[in-house]
Amino acid sequence: MNTTDRPVKIVTDSSVHLPQAERQKHDITVVPLKAIFGRTVYRDEIDLTNQQFYDLLPNAEVHPTTSQPSAGEFMEVYKPFLDAGREIVSIHLPSKLSGTYASACAAKTELESQLKKALPLSIVDTPWLSMALGMLVLAAAEAAEAGKSREEVLATINALIPKLNLIFVLDTLEYLKRGGRIGGARAMLGTLLNVKPMLEIKHGQVEPLEQPRSRAKALKRLLEIMDERTGHKPVHVSILHAVSPVDAAEIEKELRKQFELKEFYMTEIGAVIGVHTGPNALGLAFYAD
Numbered sequence: 001m002n003t004t005d006r007p008v009k010i011v012t013d014s015s016v017h018l019p020q021a022e023r024q025k026h027d028i029t030v031v032p033l034k035a036i037f038g039r040t041v042y043r044d045e046i047d048l049t050n051q052q053f054y055d056l057l058p059n060a061e062v063h064p065t066t067s068q069p070s071a072g073e074f075m076e077v078y079k080p081f082l083d084a085g086r087e088i089v090s091i092h093l094p095s096k097l098s099g100t101y102a103s104a105c106a107a108k109t110e111l112e113s114q115l116k117k118a119l120p121l122s123i124v125d126t127p128w129l130s131m132a133l134g135m136l137v138l139a140a141a142e143a144a145e146a147g148k149s150r151e152e153v154l155a156t157i158n159a160l161i162p163k164l165n166l167i168f169v170l171d172t173l174e175y176l177k178r179g180g181r182i183g184g185a186r187a188m189l190g191t192l193l194n195v196k197p198m199l200e201i202k203h204g205q206v207e208p209l210e211q212p213r214s215r216a217k218a219l220k221r222l223l224e225i226m227d228e229r230t231g232h233k234p235v236h237v238s239i240l241h242a243v244s245p246v247d248a249a250e251i252e253k254e255l256r257k258q259f260e261l262k263e264f265y266m267t268e269i270g271a272v273i274g275v276h277t278g279p280n281a282l283g284l285a286f287y288a289d
Contacts, residue, residue, distance in 0.1 A: 008144040008153050009081045010137060011090040013069065013100050014044040017240060017267045018134040026141035031077055033100065034067040035271040041067070044271050053271040054243045054279050063178040066272045068100040074107035078121060082111070087120035087150045091137050091157065093129040094204030101125040122154055127204035131238035131267055131285035132166040160287070165229055166201040167209060168240075168283035169218040173197050175278035176206065198222075219247060222284050223254055230259075230288035237286040238265035244280045251282065262289070 006027070012018070014032045023030060032043040035053060037060055042048035048056075057064065074090075081088055095101040104123045112119050126136055136157055143156040170176070176199075196218040198209040209225075212218040226235065237255060241248040248266060255261060269281055 006144050006147070007087055008148065008150050009086045009088045010141045010144055010153075011077060011088055012133065012137045013092050014270060015093040015098070015100075015129045015272050016134045016137055017130045017238075017270055017273070018137060019265060019267055022134075022138060022265075026138065026145065028137060028141055029077060031069045031074060033069060033098070033272040035064055035275060036067060037064045038062055042271070048271055050268045050270055050274070051243060053274060057175075057274070057279065063175075064271075064275050066098075066275050068098050068103045071103050071106035071110060074104050075111055078107060078111060082119060082121065087122075089122045089124065089140055089144075089150060089153050089157075091124045091126060091133065091140060093133055094127050094201075095125045096204040097129065097206075120150060122150055124154070124157060126157070126161060128161070128164055128166060128201065128285075130166060130240050130269065130273055130283070131265060132164045132201065134238065134265070134267070135164060135236060135263075135285060135287065136160055163287040164285065165226070165287060166283065166285045167222060167225060168199050168277060168281055169212075169215065169222060170197050170199065170277055171215075171280040172278060176276050215247075219251060219282065222251065222282070223258060226284055226286050227258070230286065233288035234260040234262045235286050235288050236263035237261060237284060238267055240267055240269050240281075240283040240285060242269040242274050242277055242279050242281040244282050247280075247282050251284075 011029045014030050032046055035042045035044055090104050092101045108121050139156050139160050140153050143153045195211045195213055196215045197211055198218055200207055200209045212221055239248050239251055269277055
């Protein structure tokens, strides 16, 4: 189906970490969040590459912050598609972690006020980010490509949400602490220096998982936890890494050896998540059918 013939347009935000090839293949529009170093504001993935971000991060005088897109920026994205007669499903990271969903809702409210009518625009506050969000977005895009209605696309998203998992190994909790997103992982602060904290996203929040005593043990546990949670079934999985390609390649080798992969992606953790994870973070987003 030609992209302009699809009734439903899929929009998301740059916390998604979706590979560029998949965005282009499925006609997915990504609205950038912002990384802020002092007085300098960078649009995620546009003004700042991931490598540039991780080069800047350790030496920043003040810990960088992040900011959601403005309502106006969402309006600029939505309006051309609505004017062209498209319906929109806009899928975002958790409102518990970002104001992105609120900005998208404000954009819808303002457009409806200007146009004086209800708009065929659904904005979804998911409990996921990074490639867990990416897998939701891909499933929605595939449903749209198949000619599904907006309601059917939303049903596809809602059916997949409870199946997903997102777990990370960090080198340190320091960046999460500085960024103010430490959540339940605060209980891990003050643990042994050699511990490599494992975290998960659960119900839209950061939660502690385990505290292996070395990075090698932590990376091994990533695979064990995925196996435990998927029950040896074929899996859809993405490796996420913060400029840690050697470890990521080793995890890929083990994944291909130990699991039947129905779907596989390798992607980098971008600036708006990397602010909180720091360099060398590595994670898995996955689910089984």
